[in-house]
Amino acid sequence: MAIDIQDSFNFMENFPVLHDLVICRNISAHDKKGGNDNGFTNKAEFIRLIGERTTVQLDAVGPGCLKYYAAFWKNHPVLHPKFIERRQLRRLGKVNFYFDGEKQPQLRTALNEFVGKPPHIYPLALTAEQSTGTNLSYVPMPFQDSVKVTVDGGKTPSFGLHFWYHCYPPGTKVSTWTEGQDLADAPAHFHPETAWKPAGPAVHELDNLKIKPGETHDVFGSDQAGTIKCIRMSLPQEDSVLRNLWLKAWWDDDQEPSMESPLSLLFAIENRYANYPKRKRKINEQAEMRGVIIGQDPDGLFFLRLPMPYVKGARIAIENKNEKEATIAKVRIESDQQVTPGLGKSAGYLRTQFRESHDLTPGRDYLMLHVKGRGKIAGVVLAVEETHENFLEGDERIYVDGSRSPAIIGDATETFFNGSWYFCEKAFACPIHGAPTFRMKSRLGGDISDITMYRFHPTEFVPFRSEARFSIQHGGFNEEPGHYRSLVFYYHLPEPSMFQTDYLNMSGQDDLSAHGFSGPAPVNIRKRDGFFEGEFNGQDIGTKKRPWWVAPIWWMLYWTFIGGNRHVPPEDSPDKVTFAVAEHDGPYEFKAKIDPEAQAVMLRRVLDQSVFDQRARFEVDGIHAGTWFNTGNNKWKIFAEDDLILDPSLTRGKKEITIRVVPESKTFTAAEYAVFSIKTPT
Incomplete structure (x- = not known):
């Protein structure tokens, strides 16, 4: 299998295509203790330390591709005057990218100069000024064998790097990144002006659409195959009306x-046209909607520009849930007769999931998506109101395929939406992310009146094979009340493609014997109590009642820098789990049942991630099938559940395989292995 890194830029053609053999992972500055010290002190928000100050921020084995890079530092225009920013940048020094085991970095540059040099230029990359405090790039950086990123002064406080990257199965061929990489065709796909042009040759228009209360009015219908490319509307400028006008869409056999x-x-x-007296809002901003997926064109039409394919037919309607008649001045739907190849098998339908909560649960995330089946997460819109500004401390978590460890774990709401420092207290809108509505009661330390955010993932999409769960904290400890409303976009098919075919308990003698286990006895088998990272990490600070005389932001700061460092989860936490963990320093092997019709096999391993830098070579029937590398460690949340897809060429057509594990680190831990067959329709 070969990967064309430019395919994902052309999201208007390729977004519906599913990727069952791709695993999406990320690196962020999240607090490993489970608190809110996300890059502030920078004591442990890196993989390992080289010398006194140089940090390894990313260390991954290939084949794979970096899909997203972002950096933040002390660059708030008010909190951090330029002389403070310059001093911190000098301490941070250079960021260094090493590909495929290179001794010298192929790319070495100052953090604030990473964006601005081709190919890391607009619209594929944005400066901190353009993206409210975050330098970021969507330029893909593929690697065949490995990638490592270091920062000369990475132990400097108030700093963080983010990476989202895709991991491909062994045997996949990619062309490792070079500075001369040709991306000439990519920028047009992300440029906002591209969205101003008709997205399809067929245009269906309705003018002056009036919908009475309780009525549903069809705005598009087809009984043939095709793809809706863009929905544009001229909308009433009244927030309450827009909240109660609902778009509904059916594809093919949808009930x-x-x-x-x-x-x-x-x-x-949302809230763009909310009627708040200006005297009650110190900040009251609405950014110009210059997006490429959602935005507003020069004719004043708001648009949603995503491929929505169908084979048998489609219907789109608008329902008026208002108590009065609503008028939409124009509806324009652009489509063509092309259909994504493999729709219903290797490509999915566009779906959305709306959720809302006035009554957030202290200590638990706000859930934005939970779906069964296979697909990919494409984007999210989140609107928050009636809360305090430090709700933005909340981390995002994405779990896939039933794993107890999040595949994606972030360090703040504003950094997920590609800003930092509370978006520097201003509204902004970029090609695929932004916070276009931003209102705050006071300049600093005040209440957020409302903020609406969006981010789409055309390149760094998150695939799932059996289910996905996407949540976000409301505050750094899930302590903030508020009103959350969200809409997640995803491509989806209802049937899963991943099925468990075997399981091995590494401390159960009967289980080991049944799987033909052979090899030296483990160095140790330790029964340990602990927690996974993510939402269910035992952290109960969010359930503590804040004294009325303590401002929310000071309550958050106390638990972030003082109380949280001393606080431990309660002994009776329902999140606590127990595993008997086997520690090996020599090779071992076992047999596993798989589906002979499977396209690939995935192993899931529960490990003790308090053990540093675990690495092992995995073989299938005596042939190298992949390398498992768990970098760094976490001594606070000691358990992790991680996945590895084996070389598909070594598992196809077999009912049983012999898996040999050859540790390449001092210790390689495993409490259990689950074996999954990935079987995709053809």
Whole structure:
């Protein structure tokens, strides 16, 4: 299998295509203790230390591709005057990228100069000024064997790097990144002006659409195959009306709508027209909607520009849930007769999931998506109101395929939406992310009146094979009340492609014998109590009642820098789990049952991640099938569940395989292995 790194830029053609053999992972500055010290002190928000100050921020084995890079430092225009920013940048020094085991970095540059040099230029990359405090790039950086990123002064406080990257199965061929990489065709796909042009040759228009209360009005219908490319509307400028006008869309054999959303979230304009007295809002901003997936064109039409394919037919309707008649001045739907190849088998339908909560649960995340089946997460719009500004401390978590460890774990709401320092207290809108509505009661330390955010993932999409769960904290400890409304976009098919075919308990003698286990006895088998990272990490600070006389932001700061460092989860925490962990320093092997019709096999291992830098070579029937490398460690949340897809060429057509594990580190830990067959329709 070969990977064309430019395919994902052309999201208008390729977004519906599913990727069952791709695993998405990320690196962030999240607090490993489970608290909110996300890059502030920078004591442990890196993989390892080289010398006194140089940090390894990313260390991964290939084949794979970096899909997203972001950096933040002390660059708030008010909190951090330029002389403070310059001093910190001098301490941070250079960021260094090593590919495929290179001794010298192929790319070495100052953090604030990474963006601005081709190919890391607009619209594929944005400066901290353009993206409210975050330098970021969507330029893909593929690697065949490995990638490592270091920062000369990475132990400097108030600093963090983010990476989202895709891991491909062994045997996949990629062309490792070079500075001369040709991306000439890529920028047009991300440029906002591209979205101003018709997205398809067929245009269906309705003018002056009036919908009475309780009525549903069809705005598009087809009984042939095709793809809707763009939905544009000229909308009433009244927030309450937009919240109660709902778009519904059915594809092919749908009994229920695949898409069902208030127009205010569909176009990321919730609260844009809210009627707040200016004297009660120190900050009251609405950014110009210059997006390429959602935005506003020069004719004033708001648009949603994503491929929505169908084979048998489609129907789109708008329901008026208001108590009065609503008027939409124009509806324009652009489509063509092309259909994504493999729709219903290797490509999915666009769906949305709307969720809302006035009553957030202390200590638990706000859930934005939970779906069974296979697909990929494509984007999210989140609107928050009636809360305090430090809700933005909340981390995002994405779990896939039933894993107890999040595949994606972030370090703040504003950094997930590609800003930092509370978006520097301003609204902004970029090609695929932004916070276009931003209102705050006071300049610093005040209440957020409302903020609407969006981010799409055309390149760094998150695939799932059996289920996905996408949540976000409301505050750094899930302590903030508020009103959350969200809309997640995803491509989806209802049937899973991943099935468990075997399981091995590494401390159960009967289980080991049944799987033909052979090899030296483990160095140790330790029964340990502990927690996984993520939402269920035992952290109960969010359930503690804040004294009325303590401002929310000071309560958050106390637990972030003082109380949280001393606080430990309660002994009776329902999140606590127990495993008997086997520690090996020599090779061992076992047999595993698999589906002979499977496209590939995935192993899932529970490990003790308090053990540093675990690495092992995995063989299938005596042939190298992959390298498992768990970098760094976490001595606070000691358990992790990690996945490895084996070389598909070594597992196809077999009912049983012999898996040999050859540790390449001092210790390689495993409490259990689950074996999954990935079987995708053809």
